[in-house]
Amino acid sequence: MLKHRLILAGGMLALAASCSAGAAAVADKNMIRAHLSFLADDLLEGRETGSRGYDIAARYVASQFLQYGVKPKGDKDGYLQHVPLRATHLVQESPVVELRTARGTETLAWLDDYAVSGSLLEDQSEVTAPLVFVGYGIQAARLGHNDYANIDVKGKIVVVLAGKPGSFPTEEGAHFASGDHKRGLAVQHGAVGMVTLQTPVAEKAAPFSKNKDYRHIPAMSWVQADGTPAREVASMQNRVSLSIPASKKLFSQVDLRLDDIYALATANRPVPHLDLNMSMRMFKKSLRSEVSSSNVAGMIEGSDPVLKNEYVVFTAHLDHLGQVKERSGDNIFNGAMDNSTGVATLIEAARLFTASGVQPKRSILFVAVTGEEKGLLGADYFATNPTVPRGSIVANVNLDMPLLVYDFNNVMAFGAEHSTLKGTATRALKKMGMDLIPDPWPEMGLFTRSDHYMFVRQGIPSIFLATGMGSARKDENPGKLWNEFLTKRYHQPNDDLTQPINYDAAARFAQLNYNIAREIADAPVRPAWNKDDFFGDTFSK
Structure with a gap:
């Protein structure tokens, strides 16, 4: 009888412990x-x-x-x-972005027209080169999409729409729309800079004006064993994003207007690729630290x-x-x-x-x-x-x-x-x-x-x-x-x-x-x- 009581007591203790553990979780x-x-x-x-x-x-x-x-x-x-x-901190008074055409030079306004971050590789960055519009700047073989087909961007600044075609699957499309993907492709094709155009869809998701709130926040990268920052390439240190009004200025020397391209994108129709018949100069200074x-x-x-x-x-x-x-x-x-x-x-x-x-x-x-x-x-x-x-x-x-x-x-x-x-x-x-x-x-x-x-x-x-x-x-x-x-x-x-x-x-x-x-x-x-x-x-x- 005592043995059975001890077994019962032991079982009750085990059950209590089990319940206690379960209740604690x-x-x-x-x-x-x-x-x-x-x-x-x-x-x-x-x-x-x-x-x-x-x-x-x-x-x-x-x-x-x-x-x-x-x-x-x-x-x-x-x-x-x-x-x-x-x-890297952008030297606030340093950035310059100019549009150069046969008619003259127009200087864009920092934070109103464009946003730019400091360079992780250079104290001073500068490039002047022709602008070429390459749609979204995406290559996606599985989706039958190649924005670099039949266009030469070597030594030029590529101009890309923010985001991705609306027909792309959501998450696969997010991969192709990422900055890493677009910059990597631009480098592969020999580009020396990148301009990202704001779109109505992007503006709704993240208004361009928000860039003013973050202008003092540094950009960063982790440093590899060889002392270089990961995922950074020298030829892509000159890149800017433009507001919608400034984006439209890039099409002033061609017959096509940006509103036409927005309409094609909204309808999920292919957008054209073309030289924009103008050049851009980008310049900035950066303060880098470990x-x-x-x-x-x-x-x-x-x-x-x-x-x-x-x-x-x-x-x-x-x-x-x-x-x-x-x-x-x-x-x-x-x-x-x-x-x-x-x-x-x-x-x-x-x-x-x-x-x-x-x-x-x-x-x-x-x-x-x-x-x-x-x-x-x-x-x-x-x-x-x-x-x-x-x-x-x-x-x-x-x-x-x-x-x-x-x-x-x-x-x-x-x-x-x-x-x-x-x-x-x-x-x-x-x-x-x-x-x-x-x-x-x-x-x-x-x-x-x-x-x-x-x-x-x-x-x-x-x-x-x-x-x-x-x-x-x-x-x-x-x-x-x-x-x-x-x-x-x-x-x-x-x-x-x-x-x-x-x-x-x-x-x-x-x-x-x-x-x-x-x-x-x-x-x-x-x-x-x-x-x-x-x-x-x-x-x-």
Whole structure:
């Protein structure tokens, strides 16, 4: 009888322990609130990459990982992965852009007519060359599109429309519309500069006038082992973007008008390629400096003797735009939604794994990355120089700017259509009574504008999660709330803690990410690209 009582007691204790562990693995909104309140505070001065405020934030994340038993996975058995960077500030009074025709020279107005950044390679940059219009400046063999067919741009400045043809698939199109793709092609064809023309579609997504707000914010690149900045080419140091009125001036010496080209683009008809019968002179001075920053990497080790050598990587960018001292009034870009919410979610998801008492089968890396606002630099550096063996990363789930001000009941997962991660995310969502929705902003090209894309470029299936367009409350309009944020708060100082943050929604978002991580980590088969998928075929073979 005593033996049976002891067995029963032991069973009850085991059950209690199991229930306790299960209960502990529930997201805590107050934990998230604590993280968010610290990371978005004025004390951190906007977490500019390479700044003291960013370094404080990085050490905060590392301390949370340590507290929750997340093992260090940075450099030298620590949490921090050093990321060497180069920064450039445009000398504000230096830029000159001139249009030269047989009739004379017209000088364009900086920030009203054109925007330009400093050079990462040169203290002084200058070029004068003929202008050639090459449509969108895209080559996409799979889509039967080649803007460089039958036109010579060697030694010339290419003029390209912002964005992509409307007929292109949304995310594949975002790849071709990216600056990296267009600059790379221009270099291949011998161009010596690039001019990007604003379009009505681009203007709606990102008004040209916003460039004035960012004129004092430096551009950056991570530095390779040979001391050169990554993804920078000497012949592409002279490039500008033009406003719509200034863009129209480039067609003053030809029979075709830019409005005609806009109309063709809107109708998804081919646009012509032609010499514009004018030249452009570009000139600027830059102040360059070496900068140091860090990614923060922690690991939950897997339990399976084989699968623990595979890694699921969760990322969220820790940096924001910093403090612009030249700006009057509120000059701190706190980045509460962009992306303190993502980092707070990342930390809480990591805590849930240790709180559950049940190890995942695969190992999970939680990485807060630097330099996202400067061109996805920290993610690019980590994906290129991982702190785990190359080829061992099986998936990336990226958390960037979840808008946590409403009672969301569905989720956007950019990139999900390209791999088996769509099924994984769908299963995790359905357990919580939610589902996935398609990209509501195809014109914004978000698939290439957040950190997961750097993992895609390394051939790793990846998704980028954000709160969706549905709410459990009838009095909330998520589409309106997103639009208000994107037009009034995105990359502005008022993306701060005064917003009506819904911490219950924040906890649900963290729980969802924990559930997705569990699904990926415990699945018998690693995630895979879909058959004949463009990104899988382009980057994983």
